[in-house]
Amino acid sequence: MSGRLGVLGLVALGAFALLAWVAAVTAHLEKRQAVRLEAERDRRARRLEEAATGLGRLAERARALGRGLADGAPLRVLLEEGAGPARRAGAFAELDRELARVAADPAVAAIAVETAAGEPLAGYDARPGRAGSLRRAVAAVQAGARSHQPGATPLAVEADAAGGEAALAFAFDVPAGAGAVVVLAVDARDALRACAEAAAGGAWAIVDGEGRALAPTGAALPEVPGDLVARGGARAAPPDAIVAAYRAGSSGLALRARLPAGSAEEVAREVRESLALLGAALVPVALLGLGALRLTLVQRTLRESERHERFLQAVFDALGDVLLVVDAELRVSHANRAASQRLGPGAVGLPYDAVAERRGAVGPQLEAVVDVLREGAPRRGERVERDATVWQVAHFPILGPDGAAQGVVEVARDVTATRRLEQQLVQSEKLSMLGEMAAGIAHEINNPVGVVSMYAQLLGEELRESLGPEAAALEQVKTIEEHAATVAEIVRNLLQFSRKSEGRRQAFDVRRAVERALAIVEHQRMLRDVALERHLEVEPPPEVVGDEGQLAQVVLNLLVNACHALDGQGRLEVAVTRAGPDDPPPPGRVFGEPRGGARRIRITVRDTGKGIDPAHLDRIFEPFFTTKEVGVGTGLGLSVSFGIIRDHEGCIAVDTAVGRGTTFTLDLPASPGEGPRPAGVSA
DSSP, rough: OHHHHHHHHHHHHHHHHHHHHHHHHHHHHHHHHHHHHHHHHHHHHHHHHHHHHHHHHHHHHHHHHHHHHHHHHHHHHTTTTTHHHHHHHHHHOOOOOHHHHTSSSSSSSEEHOOOOOOOOEEEEEOOTOOOOOHHHHHHHHHHHHSHHHHHHOOOOOOOOOOOOOEEEEEEEETTSSSSEEEHHHHHHHHHHHHHHHTTTTTTEEEEESSOOESSSSSSOOOOOOOOHHHHHHEEETTTTTEEEEEETSSOEEEEEEEEEEEEHHHHHHHHHHHHHHHHHHHHHHHHHHHHHHHHHHHHHHHHHHHHHHHHHHHHHHHHHHEEEEEEESSBBEEEEEHHHHHHOOOOSBBHHHHHHHEEEEEEEHHHHHHHHHHHOOOEEEEEEESSEEEEEEEEEEEEEEOOEEEEEEEEEEOOOOHHHHHHHHHHHHHHHHHHHHHHHHHHHHHHHHHHHHHHHHHHHHHHHHHHTTTTTTTHHHHHHHHHHHHHHHHHHHHOOOOOOOOOOEEEEEHHHHHHHHHHHHHGGGGGGTEEEEOOOOOOSSSEEEEEEHHHHHHHHHHHHHHHHHHHHHHHEEEEEEEEEEEEEOOSSEEOOOOOSSOOOOEEEEEEOOOOOOHHTTTTSTTTTTOOTTTTOOOSSSHHHHHHHHTTTOOOOEEEEEETTTTEEEEEEHHHHHOOOOOOOOOO
C-alpha cells in the first residue's frame, strides 16, 4: 500500500512538473511571437523611412537643379526690359548651355520655361517622341504656377500613364515676382516603386505640405494620428498593424502608410507546431535548460551592450570639443555634452541640416558630410559662424565591413581665441619693428642737430670778437642755438619714449610724466590757439609704481589726439587726482580691468573737440585702427598706450559725445608706500 502511494506521488509530481514545463514553454513561445511581431514592425518601419528618404533626396535634387536654373543670369537678361537683340541672343545661347548641363543629369525628365503669358522660352523632354505622363505633369505644374502667388512653396505633381511613367515636377519664379516660371520634372518611377514595395499589403500615399494625396493616382489618404503626422515616425496599431508618417527630407512631401506588421496566423501556426513537437520530446528538462541558457546569454549580451553604450557616451562627454555622429541617412545619432551645450538639447534624432542651421552653416557643412559619406575619406577645414566664432572642423568616416562609409563623426573645436592671439602676435611684431625704427631715426636726427648747435656757438664767438658783445647779430645766433637745444630736447624725449627702454619699475610722481609730455606738445603749432589748463596741484605727491617714460608716452599720445580733435581751437585740460575705495569709478566706457590696491591715481585729459562716433568706440584701442586721413595717423598710439596702462595694472575710461568733446581717464593703482589722503587735503 505504501509502495503504491509512493508511485502515485511520483506520477503526480511528474505530471505537475510536466504541466509547469508546458506552461513555461507556452509563455516563452508567446513572448517569442510578440518579439517576432515587434521585429517585423521595426523592419517595415525602416523600409518605409528608407523609401521616404529616397523620395526626399530625389525631390531635393530636382529643387536644387530647378532653383539654380531659375536664378541664372540668362533668364534675368531675357526678362529684362529694354535688352538689345545681341544681348538677348547671347542670353538664349547661355540658356541653351544651362539647359544642356541640367538635362545631363540622368534624373531629369523634362524642363519647360515660360513667361507669365504662356509664351515658351525653352524646353527639354527626355522622350520627345512620347510626351506621356511626364509632359502632362509639367503642363499641370505650369498651369498651377501661373496662378500661384510669388514666393509660394513649389508645386509637386505625380502622374501615371500607360507606360508606367511617373514624375515629380516643381515650379520656380524667375526671378521671384518677375512673372515667368521654370518647371522641372524628374523621373520618380524608382522612388514611388520603393514606396509601394515598402507598403506592400497596406494603404499608402504621398502627400504634399497641405495634406493632399499626390500618389498613387486616386489614392485615399491613410488614417494616421495627428501627432504622428506632426512628429514623424511609426507606431504599432492593435492588433498587428502599423501606421507611419515620414517626411521626404525638406521638400514638403511625406509618405503616409497603414499596413499589417506581419502574418499573425503564420506565427501562431509556428507556436502550435512547436508545442506538438515539444510535447512529444523525451528530454524536456534539457530543452528547458537550453532555453534558459539562451535567455541568459541574450540578457548578458544586452547588459554588455548597455555598458558599452554608457562607456562610449562617458568618453564623448569628457571631450571639450563638440562631437556629433551622423548616420547614412543624414540624421544625428549621437551628441556629446559639449554639443548639447553649444547647439541646445534634443539634437539626437534630428536631420543634420536642422542641427547645422542652429550654427548658421547649413550649406558648407552638409556638403562636407555628404562628401565624406560618398568618398570615405576624412576632411578638415575651418568655418566662421554668424557670431564671428571660428571653428576648426574635422569629419571622419565610419567604415563598414565592405569599406563603404556608414556614418560620419564630426569634431568641432573653438579656435577663436587662438586666431586672435595669432593676430595679436603679428601686431606685436609690427609694433616692435616700428619702435626700433623710431629709435634709429631719433639717433640719426641727433647728429645734425648737434652740428647746428656747435656751429651756432662758434659763429657767436666769432661775432663777439669781430663786432663786439653788443652786436645785433648775436641775438639771431642765440635764437638759432635755443631752437637747436629745443630740437635736441625733443629727440631725447623721443628716445625715452621708444619701446627699447628696459621698463624699470619704481615709484615716481606721475606729475613728472605729465610735465614731460606737456613740454613736448607745447612746442607744437597745433596748440597755438588752444587754451591749455593744468590742474596738477596735488599734495602729497601722487606716486605710482612703473616706468615714468612709458607713462609720459601715454599722456603724450592722448595730448596729440586731443589737439587733432580740437583742430586749433577750443580748450584742453590736464588734471591729476586721487581716488579712494569709496569714490565712484571714472565716467564713461572702461577698457581693461583695474587691479592693485583700492587707492588710485587718475590722470585726466579732457578736450572740447569733435568727440568719438559711438560706432568707433569699441575699436579705438585696436592696432592700426584710425579715423584720421591717410598720412596723419597710423592707428598705433592708443593701442600702445592701452598695452602700457594694462602692464601698469590700470585701466582707461573714455567718456565722449559727438560735438561736445572727449575725456580720457588713466586709472592707476597708487604706490604702496603712499599713505592715505590727509584730512583737509584736496584731491
